[in-house]
Amino acid sequence: MKICVCIKRVPDTETRIKIAADGKSVDEAGIKFILNPYDEFAVEEALRRREAAGAGEVVVVSLGPEAAQETIRSALAMGADRGVLLKTDIRSLDPLAVARPLAEEIRAGAYDLVLFGKLAVDDYNHAVGPMVGELLGVPCVTAVAGLELNEGRGTAEREIEGGVEVVEFALPALLTVDKGLNEPRYPALKGIMAAKKKPLEVKPVELAAGGVDVLDLTLPAERQAGRIVGEGPDAVPALIEALRHEAKVL
């Protein structure tokens, strides 16, 4: 089974965001970058499918700056076979501009299965995966938290509001995966050492400007700390009073 996993380099979720001098982007100084947490589930799923099949290849593809090579290496350390960096320093806010070069790269690879995380924790678009699916013209299921594959067909479960959709599809297919699908492994030291020698191809790409212009990027207004209503259960009536008559939410 030949599997492609698309991954993204994103700021650690514990990072405090600072705005850059241009007022339109994030100040990256001092930020620790990580493999997008949802993409870890995608990498893990690919490795499990390859291991279950007893043969195959897991290729990780990332679109991003030079430094995204480190992100690819961390997926290689988990066990992926090789990596491709579609290198660009442009950060487009238009997901279709990002989806196009990815689709082109993936189309050339003739994969049985293409996996994405369901969203990247920086841009929160939930969009590039299904867009690539449309561009490739393959069956696509998003936010997959349960998956069965059997002889060229699959059944996926995806969470919807108050329920779970059960979706059937044929391979080759593109899936975006949700937390809960599996428990990603930690790379072992051996894997980290091996990852340094695995092939990583760097291909410069031109990103189209896209149709989304940034007017500004700002921090949300700080919430004002409120007040401590009291201590222990005896303060409950005062809390209810405040919620009913001050905040008017009860």
Place this chain on the structure above:
Amino acid sequence: MASVLAVIEQRDGVVKRVSHEALTAARALADGMQGTVTALVLGPVADTSTLGTYGADRVAHVTDDGLALYQPAAYAAATVAQARAEGPVTVVLSATALGKDLGPRIAARLSCPLAADVTSVTYEHGAVTVSRPVYAGKAVYRLRIAGTPCVVTVRPNSIPPLERARSAATVSASAPTEPGPAVKTVRVKEPPGARLDVAEASIIVSGGRGLKEPANFALLEELAAAIGGAAVGASRAVVDAGWRPHADQVGQTGKTVSPNLYIAVGISGAIQHVAGMRNAKVIVAINKDKDAPIFKIADYGLVGDLFAIVPRLTDEIRKLRAG
């Protein structure tokens, strides 16, 4: 003439409340561009009369029973066909499980920009302009979208539905046959008991490690039931520990929520959690540690043992509801 196409969601044949929010957003956009609003209803819906009330000039209804469940390819084909028939169009969806899946598909098929999960959308200086929180709300972009067509998905609970004295004529529409890739939604599994999703709830009671063990979430379930119409959320720590399903997780690797009231119980207030709930209108924190970071963003804090406080709170609210 400019047109705004609002995609209406139904569940079991009933229009969802979030679609009234999407329609309200569509109406405001159409008023700005002096255009019209078409509400597109996919699947069997008995009563479409509310759609005019919330801003539609016209309702296009594809009544096909095969669209009762969300079928990605057929929904995309029907929406794109309607969008093309509208001329210069802005497509508005809700950023729900359905909208997050359908929006990108439509944008790809129309080869146009998408602004996902926006919290406001206006028409300014001749362009659709949106606010969209990124990094789970740690920062907010204002984006201008170049021209039409374009697709916007609106975060639930961001735009209050606005009723107007308006009625819309319903016309029937048909779904083009979709020879495309085979993806079929065969059924929806619903957990026992009607579960309210944290992303849709107007009141959320959320628990963290302070609950000490999974069984103690029963305290929060009881509080939520006493309040009525409240959902139970969870911090990343307890989801990672397997105490609660991921669907309930609030935070940067879970859901971003904006309820009227968020009650954080035994949650310290890690930055990734706060990112997901800081847009709640009112935040209440219950924690034994008076220095917990959650108190810095809470409107009302209660310091003390949650195992004493929460049952008392449930009792008092029950009395209130009974009284």
